[in-house]
Amino acid sequence: MGRPVAIIGVGQTKHGRRMDVSYPDLVREAVLRVFEDTGLTPDDIDGVVSGTMPSMMEGVALTHFYFADAMQAVGKPILKTETCGSTGVSIAHTAFYWVASGMADIVLAVGHEKMNEGDSQATMTTVCEPFYQRHFVAGAPGAFSMQSRVWMDNFGIPEDKVRDAAAYISKTHHDSAFDNPYAHVKLRVTIDDVKNSKIITYPIRLLDVCPNSDGACAVIFASEEAVRKLGRKKVAWVKGIGFRGEEYYFGDSDKAVWQSAIQAAKEAYDQAGINDPRKDLDVAEVYNPFTFQEMMFYECFGFCGFGEAPDLVLKGIFARDGQLPCDPSGGTLCSNPIGATGLIRVAEAALQVMDKAGDHQIPGARTALGHAMGGADQFNGIMIVGSEM
Amino acid sequence: MAKEFRTLLTEIKLPYELAYGATWTKFFEGMKEKKIYGTKCSRCGRILVPARTFCPRCFVDTDEWVEVSPQGTVLTWSYANYRYFGMPMDPPFISALIKLDGSDVGFLHIVAGFDLDDFEVVRQTVKTGMRVKAVWEDERKGHIMDIRHFEPL
Ligand SMILES: [Zn+2]
Numbered sequence: 319m320g321r322p323v324a325i326i327g328v329g330q331t332k333h334g335r336r337m338d339v340s341y342p343d344l345v346r347e348a349v350l351r352v353f354e355d356t357g358l359t360p361d362d363i364d365g366v367v368s369g370t371m372p373s374m375m376e377g378v379a380l381t382h383f384y385f386a387d388a389m390q391a392v393g394k395p396i397l398k399t400e401t402c403g404s405t406g407v408s409i410a411h412t413a414f415y416w417v418a419s420g421m422a423d424i425v426l427a428v429g430h431e432k433m434n435e436g437d438s439q440a441t442m443t444t445v446c447e448p449f450y451q452r453h454f455v456a457g458a459p460g461a462f463s464m465q466s467r468v469w470m471d472n473f474g475i476p477e478d479k480v481r482d483a484a485a486y487i488s489k490t491h492h493d494s495a496f497d498n499p500y501a502h503v504k505l506r507v508t509i510d511d512v513k514n515s516k517i518i519t520y521p522i523r524l525l526d527v528c529p530n531s532d533g534a535c536a537v538i539f540a541s542e543e544a545v546r547k548l549g550r551k552k553v554a555w556v557k558g559i560g561f562r563g564e565e566y567y568f569g570d571s572d573k574a575v576w577q578s579a580i581q582a583a584k585e586a587y588d589q590a591g592i593n594d595p596r597k598d599l600d601v602a603e604v605y606n607p608f609t610f611q612e613m614m615f616y617e618c619f620g621f622c623g624f625g626e627a628p629d630l631v632l633k634g635i636f637a638r639d640g641q642l643p644c645d646p647s648g649g650t651l652c653s654n655p656i657g658a659t660g661l662i663r664v665a666e667a668a669l670q671v672m673d674k675a676g677d678h679q680i681p682g683a684r685t686a687l688g689h690a691m692g693g694a695d696q697f698n699g700i701m702i703v704g705s706e707m
Numbered sequence: 708m709a710k711e712f713r714t715l716l717t718e719i720k721l722p723y724e725l726a727y728g729a730t731w732t733k734f735f736e737g738m739k740e741k742k743i744y745g746t747k748c749s750r751c752g753r754i755l756v757p758a759r760t761f762c763p764r765c766f767v768d769t770d771e772w773v774e775v776s777p778q779g780t781v782l783t784w785s786y787a788n789y790r791y792f793g794m795p796m797d798p799p800f801i802s803a804l805i806k807l808d809g810s811d812v813g814f815l816h817i818v819a820g821f822d823l824d825d826f827e828v829v830r831q832t833v834k835t836g837m838r839v840k841a842v843w844e845d846e847r848k849g850h851i852m853d854i855r856h857f858e859p860l
Contacts, residue, residue, distance in 0.1 A: 337712060337714060338712055374719075377717065377718075377719050437791055437792035437793075438791075439789075439791035440791045440792040440793050440794075443791070448725055449725070449727065449731060449735075449851065450757055450815070450851050451815050452795070453795045453796070453851055453852065454802045454815045454816055454817055455802065455815065456785065456787035456800075456802045457789075457791055459785075459787075459789070460785050460787050460802050463785035464783040464784065464785045464802060464803075464804060465783070467783040467784065467785065467835065468782065468783045468804075471783070471835045516788070517786060517788045517826065518787075518788060518789045519785045519786065519787050519788065519789070519802075520785055520786035520788070520826075520829075521785075522785075565763045565764070566763065567763070567812070568804070568813075568815060569782075569804045569812050569813030569814060569815050570755075570763060570812045570813070
């Protein structure tokens with residue numbers, strides 16, 4: 319894994335419909351907060367990496383140029399990393415590689431999106447190839463709904479049970495968002511509200527789906543030497559990372575047993591020395607733009623066996639006070655500025671092991687997982703952080 | 708009360724001319740003749756639909772052409788009931804992965820031919836594992852929508 323690397327601070331914007339700020343000003347809001355959090359200045363930064371989902375979400379290509387000033391990247395090496403929905407975790411991986419390799423000591427990672435400025439699903443559908451699949455995929459909700467049905471059928475899980483568990487996830491995450499000052503959607507919902515909400519792409523309904531959010535997240539990664547020099551005690555050490563891609567065509571592969579999710583987690587677990595993730599992890603920030611899909615991740619990450627997730631969800635195993643709390647921040651379901659979202663998952667995992675998560679802190683969390691998914695079921699990326707090196 | 712800030716309404720329009728290449732030219736020409744072509748991988752033996760230039764897994768050329776059946780089995784489906792800018796079809800519609808007889812992968816298209824506005828009808832009609840067949844347009848242009856939709860058998 320190269321040299322030890324730690325996250326030493328994070329900054330997030332208030333996520334939501336942010337038509338009160340221009341896109342560069344939104345990015346700067348997160349960057350200012352990470353400097354405030356770490357006490358560093360732009361002079362301390364050796365390199366900057368940023369990314370969005372597709373640039374065209376806001377109609378500006380190559381946004382790392384647009385935000386060079388807002389990220390104070392002028393005169394520094396700058397990189398852009400873009401892997402669709404998993405962009406944010408890929409940005410974190412890029413920053414990690416940069417420091418772990420010894421080529422930099424302190425790297426600023428910034429993820430950002432302003433989804434309310436364009437048409438998010440129209441933009442995302444351009445991820446699909448233009449001759450054939452783009453006509454039918456019905457945006458991200460369509461692809462993920464079809465995948466969820468394959469999973470239910472494959473493991474013979476009754477649709478009613480999955481529906482109940484998905485509604486439970488929606489209700490509890492919406493409740494958790496009230497404890498996260500940066501969350502977008504703050505709405506009290508009941509199980510019945512979720513089950514009766516408008517069909518978006520059946521079986522997925524409105525309250526099973528993430529919002530279109532504007533937001534940015536900035537995270538500073540530092541080498542062991544830099545951590546020591548700065549005299550930092552509360553940091554989040556990167557314990558393991560994993561990333562896998564899959565075949566392009568939706569329909570070519572079995573996505574109920576989702577290999578990119580399984581293999582990305584396995585790679586990260588092997589590095590972090592995690593054998594039993596449900597016991598060894600204290601908290602997980604699972605990328606959950608759709609409630610149904612969240613349960614597939616639980617299974618692919620080994621939190622439980624295949625086909626078991628809905629039962630365990632309904633038993634509260636993954637609730638805030640359960641054995642392995644998942645998405646205590648309210649997760650992607652309540653805030654999804656896509657290019658920032660994966661980095662927010664990593665930032666939230668880091669906050670948990672630094673004991674800085676505030677009202678949604680899981681007491682005593684020492685090991686945490688951050689995750690993001692991208693493409694039409696194509697990419698999965700993981701970063702595991704811990705309080706001890 | 709929140710202060711209102713100005714916004715700029717703008718749009719970007721760009722023309723594109725996308726090359727099909729030899730394999731997809733032959734596949735889409737086949738659609739005009741009501742034929743659905745796949746190609747077979749000489750290494751893993753899978754028949755891929757639509758036809759591919761190479762097998763994504765084996766990385767070998769797939770130059771054995773096979774005509775597959777216009778009938779197949781629904782592997783999964785979803786009822787799309789929302790709209791985005793430039794959506795190619797008006798909702799509601801049913802996206803589905805269909806395993807065409809004689810092929811080894813899911814073919815993405817739509818299932819229709821009954822009252823899509825009544826969700827109860829949809830829920831009673833559409834099941835994973837149901838058999839469907841292609842319904843062709845009378846005037847075909849060598850386009851994926853030459854198949855109007857798949858309907859229950
Ligand atoms: Zn092959």
